[in-house]
Amino acid sequence: MKEMDKHHRKPRSIGGKNKPRNVIMIQQNLHRAWHTLFGNMSAPEIANLITAVYLDPDYRMVAKKKKEKKNPNQLKLNL
Numbered sequence: 001m002k003e004m005d006k007h008h009r010k011p012r013s014i015g016g017k018n019k020p021r022n023v024i025m026i027q028q029n030l031h032r033a034w035h036t037l038f039g040n041m042s043a044p045e046i047a048n049l050i051t052a053v054y055l056d057p058d059y060r061m062v063a064k065k066k067k068e069k070k071n072p073n074q075l076k077l078n079l
Contacts, residue, residue: 003028011040 007026010016026034038046043063050061 005031007031007034010043013040014042 004025005028007024008016008018009022009024012018016022038049041049047061047063051059055061
């Protein structure tokens with residue numbers, strides 16, 4: 001069985017939390033490779049680096065913030 005590491009999807013150094021939605025378990029070798037390539041860059045910084053260095057010049061990678069889902073249990077008041 002491969003060794004696993006805890007990886008913060010948004011690094012703690014730039015405000016990421018230890019909440020389940022931000023933490024995944026990933027193979028140790030893949031975790032090391034990610035940090036070797038990207039360190040603790042933000043998603044837009046990673047997208048810009050991938051665009052500049054790795055992608056076909058006819059393409060561009062974009063990091064787009066997700067829209068927040070509305071809480072279905074939240075009461076909407078029309079006053």
